[in-house]
Amino acid sequence: MTRVLIVDDEPQILRALRINLIARRYEVETAADGSAALRQAADGSPDLVILDLGLPDLDGVDVIHGLRGWSSVPIIVLSGRAGNRDKVEALDAGADDYVTKPFGIDELLARVRAVTRRTVLYQAQLASVQIGEHMVDLTDKTVSGKVRLTPTEWHILEILLRNPGKLVSQRQLLTEVWGERYVKETHYLRQYMTQLRHKLEPDPAHPAHLITEPGMGYRFTP
Amino acid sequence: MTRVLIVDDEPQILRALRINLIARRYEVETAADGSAALRQAADGSPDLVILDLGLPDLDGVDVIHGLRGWSSVPIIVLSGRAGNRDKVEALDAGADDYVTKPFGIDELLARVRAVTRRTVLYQAQLASVQIGEHMVDLTDKTVSGKVRLTPTEWHILEILLRNPGKLVSQRQLLTEVWGERYVKETHYLRQYMTQLRHKLEPDPAHPAHLITEPGMGYRFTP
DNA sequence: TCATTCCTGACGGGTTCCATACGGCCCCGC
């Protein structure tokens, strides 16, 4: 069952979306403002977020950044503003789709299907992974032993662990964790990779699982 | 480098998209009708398809179905028709996004980034090739055994493997890897071909898969 | 205030790439 978090401050739209999604057998949670959205997303870890940009408390793009700080949940943005700037900003912040109001409910549902179709695959399985002596639990966000990871560390680690054995380019990591504009800031990555290794690898100087591929990116090998 | 296949029968749009994408360092291929699109997609296995629905020969949705028959390449649909029915049909056929004309080029580029951000990581187009005793996996960027390849080695090898059995000219390799200005520097190629052979061929002195065609170029034979 | 996390700059060491040189093979004309 796909769990959807709807974030909107207009009760009518909220209600219409809720009814239609429940009718299609989605599990629905709702939030009326940005901070509630961030809290509930962290709490419930939904499979999809439908986010209205016109929120009373926070700027919509900040909510996207907030979510992207630790999660790669798919986000569909709703907005009354049809300007190019707004769209580009939201999409580059990490949104997966941008729908302009007014919209047909059929279109939105089709876009929900399109976005989840892509991501369901990748969300699959992988509850916990062994790295060296540590067990990393992705759903609980816990590591065995006395290891604690920061939000950014989790975010990076999740991307790597969800692609076991595959090369993940620096560009991909940087855009997903920090955003499109940070593709040049490779020293962010270097910083956090050393931290992750010191927390997880048996011998951080000679990593066995979090591998560097010079000039390309990083790879998690189980 | 992300390779994009643009399918559109209007030369102006084709040209505008091509210029803008190339300026953003995408590799661009174009097709003017549906059957050419399917052929070129099968041939070049692009990383993204931008598909205009108003094609002269085939119905756009049929092109989507045709692609989805064997590929999970992301598809962004362009269309002059803004009806809900059209959108739902295209998205449910397998399109990842649906953009209505007229659209801003900035928006389209942002959507391109959004879609590829998702799919570059997770699409599993099983692309692995056997060379001698080694299995080469192009999506994971791995080679069986304790073989590791550098970025430039991967770049060259990818071009050759993408054209199995075909002759690839030195000019093509040099321009794709080093750039237009380096077509004369054939010793770069010689250098890297030996390295690749030493890493992959069973008997590097008598290559069986990475073949030299004197005066012309190189060829990968499976 | 303190603690945590994130950002930023700097530096040493290692890898990768560039550049040059040299030897072998083949084809060709003499």
Next chain:
DNA sequence: GCGGGGCCGTATGGAACCCGTCAGGAATGA
């Protein structure tokens, strides 16, 4: 048969780049 010129494969040294690490400061929240 002989020599020369392409063309190709291989070796090697140095330059450029990339990466890991340390340290300190800014921002945030308790």
